[in-house]
Amino acid sequence: MDKSGTVRILYMEDDLGLARLVQKRMKRAGYSVDIAGDGEIGLKMYLTGCYDVIAVDHQMPGYSGLEVIKNLASRGPLPPIVMITGKGNEQLAVEAMKIGAGDYVVKDVDGKYIESLPGIIERLLERKHLIEEKKQAEEALRKKTQILSKRVKELNCLYGIAHLLEKPNISLSDILQGTVNLIPFSWQYPEITCSRIILNDQQFQTDNFKETVWKQSNEIMVKGKRVGNLEVYYLEERKTSDEGPFLKEEKSLLNALTERLGKIIERKNVDKALRERTDDLKHTNQLLSKNIQILNQAQETAHIGHFDYDIIKEKLHWSDEVYRIFDKIPGNFTPSYKDYFKMIHPLDRNFGESEYLNSLENKTEFDFEVKILLNNGTVKYIQNKGQNEYDKAGNPIRAVGMILDITERKRHDAERLHLEQRLRQAQKMESVGTLSGGIAHEFNNLMFIISANAELLASNAQFEKKKELKAIIKTVRRGSDLVKQLLTFSHKTELKLQPIDLNVEIRKIKKMLGPLIPGMIAIESDLADDLYTVKADSGQIEQILMNLCINSRDVMPDGGKLTLKTANGVIDESIHDGHLKIKKGRCAIVTVADTGSGMDRKTKERIFDPFFTTKEVGQGTGLGLSVIYGIIKAHGGYIFCDSEVNKGTAFRIYLPAVESTKIHLQQKQYPSTPPKGREIILIVDDNKDVAAITKTMLEQAGYKTIIAYSGEFALYTYTRSGKKIDLVVLDLNMPGMGGQKCLKKLLEFDPDVKIIIASGYIDDALIKNATNYGAKAAITKPYRKNEISKLIRLVLDE
Numbered sequence: 170m171d172k173s174g175t176v177r178i179l180y181m182e183d184d185l186g187l188a189r190l191v192q193k194r195m196k197r198a199g200y201s202v203d204i205a206g207d208g209e210i211g212l213k214m215y216l217t218g219c220y221d222v223i224a225v226d227h228q229m230p231g232y233s234g235l236e237v238i239k240n241l242a243s244r245g246p247l248p249p250i251v252m253i254t255g256k257g258n259e260q261l262a263v264e265a266m267k268i269g270a271g272d273y274v275v276k277d278v279d280g281k282y283i284e285s286l287p288g289i290i291e292r293l294l295e296r297k298h299l300i301e302e303k304k305q306a307e308e309a310l311r312k313k314t315q316i317l318s319k320r321v322k323e324l325n326c327l328y329g330i331a332h333l334l335e336k337p338n339i340s341l342s343d344i345l346q347g348t349v350n351l352i353p354f355s356w357q358y359p360e361i362t363c364s365r366i367i368l369n370d371q372q373f374q375t376d377n378f379k380e381t382v383w384k385q386s387n388e389i390m391v392k393g394k395r396v397g398n399l400e401v402y403y404l405e406e407r408k409t410s411d412e413g414p415f416l417k418e419e420k421s422l423l424n425a426l427t428e429r430l431g432k433i434i435e436r437k438n439v440d441k442a443l444r445e446r447t448d449d450l451k452h453t454n455q456l457l458s459k460n461i462q463i464l465n466q467a468q469e470t471a472h473i474g475h476f477d478y479d480i481i482k483e484k485l486h487w488s489d490e491v492y493r494i495f496d497k498i499p500g501n502f503t504p505s506y507k508d509y510f511k512m513i514h515p516l517d518r519n520f521g522e523s524e525y526l527n528s529l530e531n532k533t534e535f536d537f538e539v540k541i542l543l544n545n546g547t548v549k550y551i552q553n554k555g556q557n558e559y560d561k562a563g564n565p566i567r568a569v570g571m572i573l574d575i576t577e578r579k580r581h582d583a584e585r586l587h588l589e590q591r592l593r594q595a596q597k598m599e600s601v602g603t604l605s606g607g608i609a610h611e612f613n614n615l616m617f618i619i620s621a622n623a624e625l626l627a628s629n630a631q632f633e634k635k636k637e638l639k640a641i642i643k644t645v646r647r648g649s650d651l652v653k654q655l656l657t658f659s660h661k662t663e664l665k666l667q668p669i670d671l672n673v674e675i676r677k678i679k680k681m682l683g684p685l686i687p688g689m690i691a692i693e694s695d696l697a698d699d700l701y702t703v704k705a706d707s708g709q710i711e712q713i714l715m716n717l718c719i720n721s722r723d724v725m726p727d728g729g730k731l732t733l734k735t736a737n738g739v740i741d742e743s744i745h746d747g748h749l750k751i752k753k754g755r756c757a758i759v760t761v762a763d764t765g766s767g768m769d770r771k772t773k774e775r776i777f778d779p780f781f782t783t784k785e786v787g788q789g790t791g792l793g794l795s796v797i798y799g800i801i802k803a804h805g806g807y808i809f810c811d812s813e814v815n816k817g818t819a820f821r822i823y824l825p826a827v828e829s830t831k832i833h834l835q836q837k838q839y840p841s842t843p844p845k846g847r848e849i850i851l852i853v854d855d856n857k858d859v860a861a862i863t864k865t866m867l868e869q870a871g872y873k874t875i876i877a878y879s880g881e882f883a884l885y886t887y888t889r890s891g892k893k894i895d896l897v898v899l900d901l902n903m904p905g906m907g908g909q910k911c912l913k914k915l916l917e918f919d920p921d922v923k924i925i926i927a928s929g930y931i932d933d934a935l936i937k938n939a940t941n942y943g944a945k946a947a948i949t950k951p952y953r954k955n956e957i958s959k960l961i962r963l964v965l966d967e
Contacts, residue, residue, distance in 0.1 A: 176294065178202045179220040181211035181237060182253075183229045186561070191224075191283055198287035208232025212240055222290055224251040227261055235265055242269045249293035251286070271296065279566070306439055326355035326422065330429065341437045345373040348430065352401060356419055361404040366430070368397035379404060385415045387427035391435045399427045472574035476555070478506065480565050485509065494551065494574045496543045514540035514548065521553070529557055529565050538575065550579045619951075622862060665706045666804075668827055671757055672696045674707065675733050678714045685719065689728030697735045701757045701826035709800045716797055717761040717820055724765030724818070734760040740807070740823055752805055755826040762819035768812040776810060845871035845958075848895035848965055852876050853883040853911065854927070855903040859950070863898065863927075866954040867961070879903060880911030888918055896923045896965055898957075899944075916943045923964050927952075 178195060180202050182188040192202040203218070205211035209231045215223065223241070227234040234252055241247055252265040252273035262273035271293045274282045329351040333344050345366050353362035353375060365374040368389065383403035388395045401423060407414040415423075474490030485504045492499050495512060513521045517539035528535035534556045541549050555570015675694060686692060714733075721731050738758045768776070777798040801808045805825050812818040850872050854860040857878060864874045875894070877883035880903055887894055897915065901908035908926070915922050926947040940947070945964045948957060 175199070175201045176221045176290070177219065178222045178224060178290065179205060179211060179215055179218070181205045181208055181223070181225040181229060181234070183207055183226065190280065191286060194283050195287060195290070198290075200287070200290065208234070208237040211237060215241070220248065222249045222251070222293060224253060224286070224290075227252065227254045227258055227265075235261060235268075238265050238268055238270055249290075249297050251289055251293065253282075302443070306436075306443070309439075310436065326351050326426065329354075330426075334433070341434065342371070342373070344433060344437075345371075345430070348426065349373045349375055352426070355422060356401065357416055358403065358405075358407055361407070363402050363404065365400045365402075366397060367400070368434070377404070378402070383407075383414050385420065385423055387423050389427050389434070390431045391438070396431070396434060399423065399430060472577075473571055475571045476504075476569070478568040480557075480567055491572050494549065494572060495541065496545070496547070512541050512543075514542045516540070525553075532557070532559065532563075535570070549574060549576045551575060665708070666704045667707070668702050669705050669707050669710065670700065670702060671710070671735055671759055671824070672700050674710050674714065675735065675759070678711065678718065679733070681715065682718055686722050686731065687728075690722060690725055691730045693730060693732045695732065695734040697737055699737075700735050701737050701755055703757050703804075703824040704827050705804055705824060706800075709804075713797050713800055713822070714759070714761065716794075720794075721761065721763035721765060721818070724767075725763055729764040729817075732760070732762045734762070736760075737826075738823065740825070752825060756806070756823045757826060759822040759824070760819055761822075762817065764817040767814045767816050767818055768810075769814050773810055773812050777808075846962060846965060847871055847873070849873045849875065849890075849893060850961065851883060851887060851894045851897045853878075853880065853897060853903075853908070854900040855879060856900075859900075863957070866957060869954070870958045870961075872961070880906030880908060880914075883911055884914050884918075887915060887922070892919055892922075894922075896925065896961060898925050898927050898961075901926055901928045912942055912944060923967075925960060925964060927957075 176199075178200050180188055180191055180195075182191070182204065183206055185204070185206065188204045192204060195202045203214065203220070205214050207229045208225070211223075211225065212232070214220075225234040225237050232240070234254075238247070238250060238252070241250075247269040250265075250270040252262045252270045253276060254262045254273060255276050259273075259275060262270070262275070265273060272289050274285060274289060276282055330344075330348055333339060333347040336343075345368060349364050349366055352364040353359040356362040363375045363378040365372060365378055366389070379402065381402045381404060383406055384400060385402075386398055386400045389397040389399055401415075401419075403414050472490070472494070474488045474492075474494055476488070476491055477486040478484070479486075483506065485506060487499075487504050489499060491504075492502070497504075510518060510522050521537055521539040524537040525535050527533075534554070536552070536554045538550060538552045541551055543549065552573040552575050553570065554573070555568055557565050558567040558569070560566050675696060679692060679694060682692060718731060718733075725731070736758045738756050740753050740756050776794050798808060801822060801824070807823045809821045809823075810818065811821070850867055852860050852863050852867070852874055854863070854876075855878055860876045860878065864876060867874050875886060877886050883897070883899070884906070887897065899908050899912060901912075903911075906914075908928075912924060912926075915924065920943070922943075924944045926944050927950060928947075945967070946960055948960055
């Protein structure tokens, strides 16, 4: 039934608490309920209010329910009435229905009758609606039949039409065609009469139909709307009066016919609507019968089942999906409260039962997650959510709720947590990389000052002092190498990329490992045929493989097996390293595996952290694996570690296969010996110690030097030199104007100026940008006197 308007219900009940429960339940069903405490008050409310349905309790003070119905019946037509009786009073309910009640319901102790009231009200309203429709249709038919009977007595045509209408299941088309065929016989000259009915886009006409000028036409109206025309033609002119060939009676008959046809069409439409309504009702019943099946299918799709536990009778009902979740077969297994908690995993059993008992005690909803253990050993995660119902005394009588299979959700949550951890790891690595790039410049400046001064002292020192000075120079170089490792980790060094065969690199490594790996460790290789070519820095790849192999050696002090393996693969959605963006496509995979001591989960999570090491103090910087990570990321690749305590470790390296060839600049070839010069060189560096030692180096090589401690002063000096300065050694990382802007200004003033970029930390992008603007070369601090002298001579002689 359409509930677009709120249905008002008058409920006569002397038990106010019970009445409130009914009112609350009916409100959820979409009805408005007013309560009358006894029959006398209820009669007054009904007479003064406007109610669609009456629900009346049999036993009430004053008027009983039966007396109320009799009183209402004496006043006129009754609204739909539901008689509510106690158990054993069904005979009274039957008597109430005889005098006008529409239905009755028997109270039960559990209050289940309250749940049935919305359905009963719905059926009563539907029945009332159908009865009203039927009465209206019957009344309309009765009036039409009266009119038709009167006309039939007078006109043969109407008799014929009535005969048509009497035929069972006759269609509207047959009625219209029959009417067309009857019309000529009712006109004055039937032998020359033809007729036609036009209805919407259909036409019904006599066999001899022909349009002529002698025409009589009327519109067919249905509910004030034109739906067609009824037309009568004379094939020949028959003038019967001044008005034309048609008699007045024929015109009246035509009016009667069109009016009747309109009524017939309207009635047929009503019949059609009633049939459709009946079909709809049948369809609704079919849908209702399928509701359980549809619900089960929906629950299976959503992995949600429902349960209903009668606490008093200790009966537990499961929907089909709950049986599926617990891997039970309906009919072969009868669920119970005890069996349910027995199926909860032993580790969660006490928690689950405690949560439910607390909800009973506190009269709150329950919502808890536990693991269940199936007979086949499978473990699932479920969420148990629901509420309890209580009687008037506050005792629990029922529990209803749903069980959700959240196993997949738990798995997805674990995967998401893992990816978040990897993302945090990648962000941490990026932060340390940024820090390492930031300190490299200043650190290399310090190393340069120490090494350059030591080198100058060594060139003039006595023999016995040279050993100490050379030790200082060697130590500075080790510090410089450490900075290079930091820059490699942070992707700040320039890679010398070229197509390489990883199988060739591994064969070279195996030869190098001979003296480094003890005999009790077997070295095996499994190299794929037709391995994809990758574009990589051969030296960096060699460093990666050597570090991994040495690490494997260190975790197998009692012997074991070291395996080097290559394979072709594809980087796709299944490859994750914590980054949201990942380059997909063909790749070559290198695996370095050992049978050593392995790592636990916490250690494995930190192995790529800078300065993290499992070795003893003094046995490594802790940069090994972090540098490997940085090198591989700089190559656009990915590295993963699989390890288990006492079972060994395997590192898998994914490197993108070659898809295009890039042209790389050839490295500048320096002369074998540093020739001296006599040109003028401008040294630009904000670090006075660096500038001073550079000045000393170049003057020993024969050059004349000028120092500028800022970009601004360098520009001032050069523009006023009259272009007598032959070369500029320019530090990029300076405050104020900075080296980059100074470079641009110098080139704007003199496009032919020769500039060498010198810095403690040179970013590839900055170098490319500087050389694109016009810088001739670049050198990284700390550099030696021979290195800077050779580079200056090479640039000056171009």
